[in-house]
Amino acid sequence: MDVSERRTELLQVGCELFATRPYDEVWIDDVAKRAGVSRSLLYHYFESKRGFLHAIVEHETTTLREATQPDSDLPPFEQLSASLDSYLRYVQEHPYGYRALFQGAPATDSEVREMIDRNLRLQEERILAALSAGQPPSEQVRMAVHGWLGFVVSVALEWIARPRLTVSEVRVLCVDTLVAALASTDTQG
């Protein structure tokens, strides 16, 4: 394995641990043992346990962002539906990475929280941009989209824990809910 493959493999082992335990209950020795490498190699790549978690969050947010890049040639709701499909497939394929991001990491330190918040803001802005055609969104619309991202994260985490619905069932539930949340803001606005 070359350096980059080895690094990615270590990040994956780290994801599994940070996804299933709070930060303070993850030990670098444990990561090293599972990955079959020395503790000093881990410190060589990532400097510290905190540096290791930051690298994981960076890697997962980048992968998720790239996987869900919207296709701006499509009409707004088709864009959203296609991105959401990719998002849910990412969740299916990276359950540990996703849980590490949204269940494990956020309260760990301010820097990690900001990385994850930035990622959510970016998704919020993408959706608002697709919906609003250049107009600044109303506060109700902004709140609806913000809340909806919380809906998607909760649904996705629960779906990882109990995968009883299909991708398409989860996608329809999420899209319908956004459409309705936005319709509510029309009535109010």
Added chain:
Amino acid sequence: MDVSERRTELLQVGCELFATRPYDEVWIDDVAKRAGVSRSLLYHYFESKRGFLHAIVEHETTTLREATQPDSDLPPFEQLSASLDSYLRYVQEHPYGYRALFQGAPATDSEVREMIDRNLRLQEERILAALSAGQPPSEQVRMAVHGWLGFVVSVALEWIARPRLTVSEVRVLCVDTLVAALASTDTQG
């Protein structure tokens, strides 16, 4: 002040700190200084920093649960709307407590995470019980309610950070979104 008032006051000071900083960035010395008490009094009441956070989470989840106790004499959506109104007023009056619960504490340790999860499960069960009239809910309905609680938490946290909408605007947005998420499960189910 008697012991119980003093304890509640310390919990409030703790909320403010745990709401705005990750666990590792909160120091007991800082809490003691802000509350104008000695470090040893804090340890006398709560044993450790972890014990202090547990007491805060316990206190806030209990207050929130009691404040939102549904009135089972009302029809389901009126029950929900009334509970949600109390919930949002709790959020307005306890912004630090709410943020400590849903933004600060969850990733801190397994025990805290379980306390908060239990609280969310309880709210999920209350809503499912009100909706389903004794029938076990379908997986779609369960997911819709679970996701919707994530919607409410995200909206509430954002509303604390930028309080531009009224309680009633936020409540209407939340209720409409739940009604719609449930309607989506009807179409699918």
